[in-house]
Amino acid sequence: MSVPTHEVLIVHPNEMRRNALRSALNTHRVSVVGSQLEATRRMEATAPTLIIAPADNARRFLRHVDRAAPEAVCVFVCARSDQHGLEELVETAAEGHVFSTVDDALTEGELKTRLRDILQLRASTRVSLDAGMRVDFLLRGQAFSAECQDLGHFGAALQVPMDASLAAFLPGTPLDSLTMLRDGRPVLHVARAYVRHASPVQQGTHAFLRVGISWRLANDESTAAPPRTLRDAVAVQAALRKALRRELPVWLHPADSQTAHFLLESATVEPSDERGLLRGQVSPVLPASVGEVVHLSFEMGGQRYRGVTSMLHVGHDGVVLGMPRSLAVENRRGQQRFRPSAQHRFLVRFTSPFSGQRITRAVLDLGAGGFAFPIDASCEVLPVGSLLDTSLLLPDGSEASCRVEVRSVDVVPFESRHDQRLRPYRCGVRILDMPRAVRDAIVDAFVSARAPQVRDAAVFRFPDVWRMMADARYTFHPDHPFGEESRVLPVLEATYERLGRARELGRSLVFTDASRLLGHVNGLRMYSGTWLVQHLAVMPSFRRSEQISSELTSLAVEVGEAMEDVEFIRYMWRTDNRWPHRLGSWLARVLEGQGLCHLRQFHYLRADLSQMPTVDAGALPAVREARPEDRQWLESYLRRRGEMVRLLSEDLGADRGPESVLGARFQAAGLHRERRMFVVEGDEGPIALALQDEATPGLSLIEVTNGFNLVVADRRHPRAKDAVAALTLRCMAHARERGRGSALGLVDALDVPVLGAWGFVDQGLFSEWTFHRSMVRRWCEAWRSLFERQMPMRRMKSRASAQAPTSFQKQEAR
Numbered sequence: 001m002s003v004p005t006h007e008v009l010i011v012h013p014n015e016m017r018r019n020a021l022r023s024a025l026n027t028h029r030v031s032v033v034g035s036q037l038e039a040t041r042r043m044e045a046t047a048p049t050l051i052i053a054p055a056d057n058a059r060r061f062l063r064h065v066d067r068a069a070p071e072a073v074c075v076f077v078c079a080r081s082d083q084h085g086l087e088e089l090v091e092t093a094a095e096g097h098v099f100s101t102v103d104d105a106l107t108e109g110e111l112k113t114r115l116r117d118i119l120q121l122r123a124s125t126r127v128s129l130d131a132g133m134r135v136d137f138l139l140r141g142q143a144f145s146a147e148c149q150d151l152g153h154f155g156a157a158l159q160v161p162m163d164a165s166l167a168a169f170l171p172g173t174p175l176d177s178l179t180m181l182r183d184g185r186p187v188l189h190v191a192r193a194y195v196r197h198a199s200p201v202q203q204g205t206h207a208f209l210r211v212g213i214s215w216r217l218a219n220d221e222s223t224a225a226p227p228r229t230l231r232d233a234v235a236v237q238a239a240l241r242k243a244l245r246r247e248l249p250v251w252l253h254p255a256d257s258q259t260a261h262f263l264l265e266s267a268t269v270e271p272s273d274e275r276g277l278l279r280g281q282v283s284p285v286l287p288a289s290v291g292e293v294v295h296l297s298f299e300m301g302g303q304r305y306r307g308v309t310s311m312l313h314v315g316h317d318g319v320v321l322g323m324p325r326s327l328a329v330e331n332r333r334g335q336q337r338f339r340p341s342a343q344h345r346f347l348v349r350f351t352s353p354f355s356g357q358r359i360t361r362a363v364l365d366l367g368a369g370g371f372a373f374p375i376d377a378s379c380e381v382l383p384v385g386s387l388l389d390t391s392l393l394l395p396d397g398s399e400a401s402c403r404v405e406v407r408s409v410d411v412v413p414f415e416s417r418h419d420q421r422l423r424p425y426r427c428g429v430r431i432l433d434m435p436r437a438v439r440d441a442i443v444d445a446f447v448s449a450r451a452p453q454v455r456d457a458a459v460f461r462f463p464d465v466w467r468m469m470a471d472a473r474y475t476f477h478p479d480h481p482f483g484e485e486s487r488v489l490p491v492l493e494a495t496y497e498r499l500g501r502a503r504e505l506g507r508s509l510v511f512t513d514a515s516r517l518l519g520h521v522n523g524l525r526m527y528s529g530t531w532l533v534q535h536l537a538v539m540p541s542f543r544r545s546e547q548i549s550s551e552l553t554s555l556a557v558e559v560g561e562a563m564e565d566v567e568f569i570r571y572m573w574r575t576d577n578r579w580p581h582r583l584g585s586w587l588a589r590v591l592e593g594q595g596l597c598h599l600r601q602f603h604y605l606r607a608d609l610s611q612m613p614t615v616d617a618g619a620l621p622a623v624r625e626a627r628p629e630d631r632q633w634l635e636s637y638l639r640r641r642g643e644m645v646r647l648l649s650e651d652l653g654a655d656r657g658p659e660s661v662l663g664a665r666f667q668a669a670g671l672h673r674e675r676r677m678f679v680v681e682g683d684e685g686p687i688a689l690a691l692q693d694e695a696t697p698g699l700s701l702i703e704v705t706n707g708f709n710l711v712v713a714d715r716r717h718p719r720a721k722d723a724v725a726a727l728t729l730r731c732m733a734h735a736r737e738r739g740r741g742s743a744l745g746l747v748d749a750l751d752v753p754v755l756g757a758w759g760f761v762d763q764g765l766f767s768e769w770t771f772h773r774s775m776v777r778r779w780c781e782a783w784r785s786l787f788e789r790q791m792p793m794r795r796m797k798s799r800a801s802a803q804a805p806t807s808f809q810k811q812e813a814r
Contacts (some may be wrong), residue, residue: 144175303781405429553783
């Protein structure tokens with residue numbers, strides 16, 4: 001078992017380098033000396049557990065260490081340009097001494113990272129493995145096999161056949177594609193490991209090389225958009241003001257040491273003629289003076305903000321910094337993590353593939369793709385890259401099996417004066433094959449943790465939800481009007497129940513209090529990778545409606561993001577509804593990305609099919625079903641127009657595979673979802689196409705899943721209007737064939753007069769915004785800021801109204 005590192009001894013003849021090493025280890029008890037002779041005397045007085053020294057006379061120095069501090073870990077500092085020092089270290093390693101090396105040319109930040117990795121290796125226990133644990137890896141493209149002798153969280157010791165050259169395993173040599181196998185089954189995979197030391201070992205007649213290796217923490221796979229930059233001075237100030245209003249920590253970093261964090265306390269933003277000023281208090285040990293450049297960073301809404309500024313004033317009264325000219329914004333991780341509430345506890349069980357120990361732990365936090373749980377690094381080993389067969393105990397008492405990969409092992413802050421052997425670590429894993437039950441349980445836990453008053457609507461009867469929507473005056477669904485419940489409710493309730501069971505296709509959320517439903521929203525898988533947020537209805541209330549709308553809308557968006565196969569989020573609103581139009585338009589304008597979102601406006605037209613119009617068949621062009629070449633033409637047409645988001649989010653590519661898969665998923669749930677495509681042919685390709693959606697009634701209360709939209713290739717074509725008319729009549733006939741009482745057109749303004757001639761009535765103008773999942777964190781932050789901005793205004797109004805005299809008081813005053 002390893003011993004926690006407390007006492008550190010630093011040996012270096014250069015005072016500046018000694019101070020740099022000391023500052024990199026400022027969380028430990030550090031002693032510094034200038035020579036190996038002084039170090040020997042210090043070791044005889046107090047035995048350190050970590051020694052950092054230059055490579056000069058390494059062999060002689062290690063003899064003193066072996067006598068005075070045999071349990072200490074030695075780290076030699078040696079520049080790569082120091083050929084004599086490197087030769088000394090190679091000869092020392094060949095004699096069987098075990099140590100680590102650090103490049104003396106590293107910056108202070110890089111040095112701290114390297115020493116942290118070494119300390120992590122030190123803090124973890126190592127377990128001896130039984131024979132048969134084979135390790136395969138590539139060394140300079142050549143395949144090697146070895147046996148693993150012992151294993152820690154961040155490294156291992158390999159037994160390599162003696163026919164391999166010792167010179168091939170010099171410290172720092174990379175080993176690629178390292179895989180550990182037990183009984184032929186992979187239990188650990190690391191993309192790249194590094195040799196720490198190598199030494200020849202003779203055990204009786206058996207000789208081999210003992211090669212110590214280590215690997216860094218796995219990098220999370222980024223599903224986020226590339227970092228963006230705020231360059232507008234107003235946007236930079238707004239971001240900083242928002243962070244300070246939320247009392248978030250703002251950190252300063254010296255330009256040459258960004259790993260040293262200094263908290264800017266009591267920070268305020270002051271306006272000025274140019275960019276503004278940032279004023280606050282900071283630790284006096286911040287190595288900065290007037291004119292020096294410092295880096296600034298803070299985290300907000302799951303995103304990291306970084307900028308560069310300069311010190312304008314440094315004194316006992318605090319510091320003044322210039323406002324950064326820009327802020328780089330990047331997602332901290334692809335998706336959010338959350339702590340489950342007491343009502344949604346998860347347990348993970350598995351057998352360690354290395355020690356054979358049966359482990360059961362409570363889950364600390366979860367995300368859409370994985371979770372984390374605690375381990376004791378003093379006796380349990382789970383290296384990064386481990387593949388585990390786990391069993392998850394879900395909050396409802398059921399159990400689900402899933403295979404996970406360890407992605408991170410981090411130290412958890414822990415203080416104990418009584419048991420220094422206990423070392424809590426946080427082990428983060430990614431679920432490789434997500435069972436549906438686990439995904440549903442994680443989403444339920446997320447909703448409960450975010451908003452305890454929000455519940456899955458499947459636990460409520462649909463007539464109760466319908467009654468709440470009627471009281472909330474949600475009036476726009478012309479095919480399902482209120483007041484005709486005997487005709488409408490049976491069909492809608494059947495769809496509601498089937499969709500409630502197929503939660504990966506749709507999910508409804510309701511906001512409740514102790515006695516009644518207060519709000520409702522629905523998310524629907526509109527296309528194979530597109531999640532539609534719809535049916536937002538909130539009971540009228542001056543103080544609570546905006547809070548409920550905010551919670552429900554953001555939760556519906558994040559539930560869609562939690563589904564790994566959802567790539568786009570979409571929502572729509574009526575432009576004559578002032579509040580949603582103001583919010584939706586502002587968000588679309590602020591978050592407009594380069595090729596990541598698409599804003600479309602269309603008119604919602606409805607025609608009653610009780611009387612179909614009569615038309616001369618010869619007066620209009622012929623309409624036919626689309627063929628594969630028509631789909632290829634449509635994909636090429638959308639690409640030429642730059643409408644890639646629409647192409648991808650609506651499954652309009654030449655390959656019909658996504659449409660077929662979506663239809664099969666709805667069919668398995670007892671629902672219907674399909675799309676037909678009709679074409680009017682011209683001399684040089686299609687003149688126009690109609691995309692006719694069809695679905696089970698009630699998937700969308702305004703039936704956009706049963707509407708059609710038009711693609712007109714050339715508006716100047718002499719028969720373009722006739723083509724639109726012919727396609728419209730074909731879609732009306734299609735709706736009647738399916739037994740529908742109306743036909744719905746979601747068309748551009750130029751097509752409204754043509755459809756009006758065939759009995760369509762314009763129900764209003766809609767806006768539809770589609771954005772990529774990588775923008776969800778930015779969307780949530782902007783959405784939250786809207787309501788944060790309105791809350792202070794409402795509080796000011798309420799205080800003003802409370803202080804204003806009533807009419808009765810005015811009369812009394814007279």
